[in-house]
Amino acid sequence: MSGCLYIVAAPSGAGKSSLVNALLEREPGIALSISHTTRPPRPNDRDGEHYHFVNRGVFEKMVADGLFLEHAEVFGNCYGTSRAAVEPLLAQGRDVLLEIDWQGARQVRAAMPGCVSVFILPPSRAELERRLRSRGSDDAPTIARRLAESREEVAHAGDFDYIVVNDQFGDALADLRAIVACQRLRREAQAVRQAALIADLLKAD
Ligand SMILES: Nc1nc2c(ncn2[C@@H]2O[C@H](COP(=O)(O)OP(=O)(O)O)[C@@H](O)[C@H]2O)c(=O)[nH]1
């Protein structure tokens, strides 16, 4: 059976990366897809670990060659999930998680209807702004842009299978783990039903 594809989206600063990292530490069976981006690396970003950092020419060639499962422009930079980061792992039965924006989520839902999508909300606009500032990774104009564009991201929260509010970090992490546990139970139940059906069909007359 192929693995499960999870999508996690959120307005920038809501705590998506922190939650996803904490989830993956506790769920080592889930692989994180490393996206490609034309965004300049931040001081703590490591190429090939946080993103594959590429220039626009390389990115556009990859688009033209059909190498992306999805791609979108976010905050003036290109981001994309390569097929190579996802499809071989799913085929081996590994679960894969994508941290992408609502535009990418829409494309993946259309291409892979069996995926499970989660949207993370901050508890308030004031807290979102506080988190963007406290992260200390972006300058004031970048923070202002991310805050302004958070409205568009949040407007699509209703398209997702689950919404998790990241107020208390531990509670939000528990919610994410419950979603993963629920998904595994559903898939196990489906496998049992399939095995029973196959056994039934193989019975002698
Ligand atoms: N569509 C799409 N969006 C992505 C991808 N990778 C990252 N993003 C989104 O791009 C936005 C900005 O990401 P980033 O620059 O790392 O900032 P941060 O999420 O605020 O730390 C976030 O909303 C990400 O979810 C991708 O491969 N595809």
Ligand SMILES: Nc1ncnc2c1ncn2[C@@H]1O[C@H](COP(=O)(O)OP(=O)(O)O)[C@@H](O)[C@H]1O
């Ligand atoms: N529940 C929370 N309460 C307080 N601060 C949080 C919480 N979740 C995340 N943060 C902090 O908010 C900032 C933005 O989190 P980050 O994971 O980088 O967001 P995103 O990936 O959504 O842009 C970071 O400094 C992070 O430590």
